[in-house]
Every structure is written in C-alpha cells, then in structure tokens.
Amino acid sequence: MSHFRVAGLVKRFGALTATDGVSLEVARGEIHALIGPNGAGKSTLVHLMSGLLRPDAGRIELDGVDLTPLPMEARTRAGLSRCFQITSIFPRATVRDNLLLAVQACSGSSLRLFADRGRETRLHDAAQALAERVGLQSVTARIAGTLPHGAQRQLDVALALAARPKLLLLDEPLAGMGAEDSETMTALIATLKADMAVLLIEHDMKAVFALADRVSVLVYGRVLVSGTVDQIRADARVQAVYLGTETA
Amino acid sequence: MTSVTGHTSARLRWAPWAVFALLAAFPLVAPLLGLDFYVGFVRRGMVFAMAAASLNFILGFGGLAALGHAGFLGVGAYALVALADAGVRSAWLLWPAAMLAAAIASAIIGLVVLRTRGVYFIMSTLAFAQMLYSVAVSLRAYGGDDGYNLFERPAFGLGLDSAHEPTFYWVVLGLLALVMALFDRAGRSRFGHALAGIRDNETRMRALGYPVQRLLLVAFVVAGAVAGLAGALLVSHNAFISPATMHWTQSATLLVMVVLGGIGLRWGGPLGAAVWIALEEVLKHFTEYWHLPLGLLLIAIVFVAPRGLAGLLATPRGTGAT
Secondary structure, three states, X not given: OEEEEEEEEEEEEOOEEEEEEEEEEEEOOOEEEEEOOOOOOHHHHHHHHHOOXXXXXEEEEEOOEXXXXXXXXXXXXXXXXXXXXXXXXXOOOEHHHHHHHXXXXXXXXXXXXXXXXXXXXXXXXXXXXXXXXXXXXXXXXXXXHHOOHHHHHHHHXXXXXXXXXXXXXXXXXXXXXXXXXXXHHHHHHHHHXXXXXXXXXXXXXXXXXXXXXXXXXXXXXXXXXXXXXXXXXXXXXXXXXXXXXXXX | OOOOOOOEOHHHHOHHHHHHHHHHHHHHHHHHXXXXXXXXXXXXXXXXXXXXXXXXXXXXXXXXXXXXXXXXXXXXXXXXXXXXXXXXXXXXXXXXXXXXXXXXXXXXXXXXXXXXXXXXXXXXXXHHHHHHHHHHHOOHHHOHHHOEEOOOOOEOOOOXXXXXXXXXXXXXXXXXXXXXXXXXXXXXXXXXXXXHHHHHOHHHHHHXXXXXXXXXXXXXXXXHHHHXXXXXXXXXXXXXXXXXXXXXXXXXXXXXXXXXXXXXXXXXXXXXXXXXXXXXXXXXXXXXOOHHHHHHHHHHHHHHOOOOHHHHXXXXXXXXXX
16 A cells, blocks of 8 residues: 655756656555665655655655645645755754754644743653654753764654654765764664654665665666665666665 | 743843833932933833834844834834824723734735745845835825824823823833733743744754744734834824834844844843943933944944843853754
C-alpha cells in the first residue's frame, strides 16, 4: 500500500530542468533512500516535497491527500516533516527551548498571547520525551549553537519529529559527521521506521545500504532506477554513473 | 525559564517597576522642587515610551524593522480627533476607538507589507505610512497641514478631573504600566516564543508547522493598536495634532529609540524613548543646533552599548532566542 507518492514532478530554473518528471513512492514503515551524484537534483526534490519550492508540474500526495497546493507549514501539519542539509535550529536558545518550540507548533494554538508557557507541564514533558528519543536528554540546558556538530544534527532531527510525521524527509543527515557521530545517527534513523516512513537523502553509501529498504537513484533530475538494495548494487547502470568508484 | 524579552538578572528584574513607583511619586514632589513644568514633559516621555515599546514588540520579537510606525500613531490620534469633533467626550470611548482604528489600519497594511521581508519590508511600511501622512494632510475638516486643536481633553469620568495635570499624568502612567505588563506576559507566552522563533529562523518555523504569516499579522496588529493608543494619548497631551506627527522622520525616531534602548529587550523601548527625549530637552537648552550633538552622542552610545542601553543591564548571555 502506497503511503507517500510523488508523480511527474517537474521544476525548472530558467533553462535548467533540475527535476525532470520524478515519480517515486515510499511505503509505510519503509526507509527509502535517494542517492545520486552531486547536482543530480536531490536537494531541489526535497525542497519540492517539503513545500519550500513550488513545482512547475506534478503531484505530491500523502495517504491520499494532495499536498501539492499546500505551503510548507500546512504540509507539516498534514504529516510531512523535514530536516535540513544545513542544520536548521535555533542556535541562540537552549536545547530545551528548541524542543519546546517544536512541540508547541503541533499542540494547540500559538495565538495564546498572555498565558505563561513556562507553566505548561505537558509541553515540557513532551519536549523531555523528544530529547530522550534522540539522546539529547543530558544537554537540554545547553545553548543549542554551542553543541558539537553531531548533537546539533540530532537536534535538527528531533525538531522534525515533534510533529509526529507520517513521512520524514532527511536531507543528508550524516553530512560532515565523524565515524562515531555517524553511527549514533544511523542507529537513530533505524529506530524511526517503526513509527513513520523515511525518505533518506544521503551520500554515505555504507549508511544507505545499512538502513534502506529500497533505493532510488537520481541522475540529472530523473529517477534512473528504483529497487531493493541488492538490485541497486547489482545494477550496471548505477555502477556506471555512480557506484563504480564507491564499491570498487 | 528564559524569555524572549531578554534575561535580566534577578536583582534588576524589579528595577523597572521601582522606576514606575518613582514616576508615580514625581507629580507630588515636583511642586516642592519647582519642577512643575516637567510633569508634562515626563508625561510626553511616557507616551513615546509606549510607542517605542509597541515598535519593539514587532522589531524585537518578530524581527520586523517597520519604518512606518508613526503612521499608526497618527491613525489613533486622528480617530480620536474625528470622534471628539463629533462630540464624543469620554476618554474610555475615545482611546479604545483610537486603538481599534489603528488596529484596522495595521491589519489592512500588514496583509500587504508582511508579504515582504528585509529592505522591502522597510520600504513598503515607509510607503504606507507616507500614504497615511498624505491622507492626514488632505483632511481639511481636521485642519489639513495646519493641524487640529483639541479644545477639551477627553473626560476620564470616575470622579477624576481630566483638566488636573497630575491626574492625567497618573492615567498615562497607569496605561503605560499596563501595556508593559501585558508585553512582558506576551514575551513569556506561546505567542512570544513563536515570534522570537520566527525572528531567529523563519524557514525552520514554517517547517515546524507554524502559520508564520498569521502570527506576524497578529503581532503587527497588536503593535499597531498600542501605537494607536499612544497616538490618542499624544493628542490628548498636546491638545493638538498635525500630520507632522506621522511623518516618516517620526517613524525613524521611534526606530532609533528602540535601537538605542535595546532591540528585543523588555525595557528597551521605554529606556530608549526616555534617553532620547531627555537628551533632546537638555541639548535644546544649550543650542538651537541640537541635532548634531544628539547624533554624536547616539553614535557614542551605540559604540559603548551595541545591544542598546538595556543590554548593559542584562546578563551577558543576553537575548535567549525563545
């Protein structure tokens, strides 16, 4: 049963067609990896799916709901959350305040002008649970911008999880990470698919093959091939354009 | 618990309210010191403190550098004048009506200008304020360019004598305290945290699911309404209003007050307004060309306190983002 579906997505920047008729599906409880060489259009595709960019053609749907006309904030409320390739947190606030802000977005109105948020214990409990889920419970009092890179990436994921998404878009979550941080993050991502579908954009092939149920290969804005990890490993075309050097 | 409006050490937290207590005592002490004149002067300062605080609400929390705030002051003032001219006397009708008029104006203008950010936002707020200015100039019924004299100060009722200068002073002081208390609360509310989040990382806020445009519009309208109240108090204080009140240079002055006091700091607006108005008054005693020394002093202050004067009193950690 298809869960998240993208059909015939097109995005042009002037003469450049960055996304050229992309169709793909992510099933419930699946980690679907999107790989491809630099400039293949992966980030554009994430922006199109999350609503940061508007497509020129095509359709995006989640659980049968058409998300295409919705702005980013409405897509989040409809169950599609994203992380950012370049960490996007609130660096001057504490980790706890970051998490509180994320939890608040999806639990009641933010048009409460005069009631002290500090007294909302349920909000604080939810933020604490989120910290524990991503392994940041020991640093909730720290200013987010002072955390090491790996922890900031974990926080970025935590912010996206607050909305309890049905589909999570992870845009290169391992970018710039050392071996230890990569392992922590890989383990975290592996736990996510129990609750949601994950679309994982990643360059680290070791992580992709460890995590993904299925893989799509994007080249020049098109999906070259989709398949299971084994199929992708064995595909001669994929090896030619992308994997040849990596698996050698 | 951190708050959007900036941390102030516990020792200083209640200092501003102590200042309010001193201000409340001032009209009683002033005659003994021969400072009667300054009761009116301080009252005018409190009106501008309120205006600056309302601007700091959208600038400091929402990160929106509005260069047309004096326009809403003017809408409030002219709404009061129009109703007073039609025979309405009660301050408790006139002032809320001024707020309502400014709220409506800021809602309509906000719908347009909030589609822009950065320099475009500055320029479009400026453009709308100048439009309001032009409308005021063309209002023949209310004096046009020459302005309008308000012959009778709005009546307070409740057995209060509105012509009694200290009484009006205390009413203004009370309203300023109320506005500051509400802004203080708003800073710690869900709304205040969300606004600060938008200021610090708007894209992430949208990705979190926040209706960013709607939140900014509410902030813009709240700030506009409070500016409208300040405008209504200003015309009540001066017994006069002219379009000059809403000229863009007035909007710029309000911005400078906020920058001077501390953008996003709880007491930045009032502190900046107080320092500006005091400096203006003092320098006018010495020279007709007071703009130059005032400008030099402001530059010096910005070097000494880049985060504003209230920033000097806050803890080094400064403005928490949320």
